[in-house]
Amino acid sequence: ELGAPDVDALVRELAREGVGDARVERGPDGCIVHLPRHDTLLHVERHATHVFCEGGADLRQALRRAIAACLPSV
């Protein structure tokens, strides 16, 4: 079974993509990563990451690359 993305690694990958304003809130079921400058929230759980994003396609592309880089692979 594949696990959740490593949130510390995700914050580093986001910074590498130029999205460096991440604030992390850890909860019992996962984490919420808030990107206030981009009006975006990432709700990271074990089997799913839900991105509430008010940015454009370029931002989504950067978020997708950052998440993919932190997912455990087979």
Next chain:
Amino acid sequence: LCVRDNRLSLIDIDEMCDEIGINRHVIRFTSTVRFEDPGPSVKTAEKLKTLLAEKLEGWTITISEANISVESVLIKVEGEDDSTKNIYVSWTNQDEDLGSYILGLLQSMVQ
């Protein structure tokens, strides 16, 4: 691409993961479009469905109450009868092209 029953087969990635018991990590995006359209949410959803049906010829579009779906793309209309509606457009990573096309279409419609 996998070997099944000693034959090379091309199968859907979700089916493949189910078969070998892997829970894939699902990435879903949601964006919001605000739309000035007084009246019931269901009526707004019907208008959007008509627009999508014109633009997405050949795709199966389903509607239930104020929710529209096309593949993994879900469009939900929320708001009181007399107010601006919030249209939530949501799609999985695999349907980025379709999801961002529909989002762009709705954004251009409200401008």
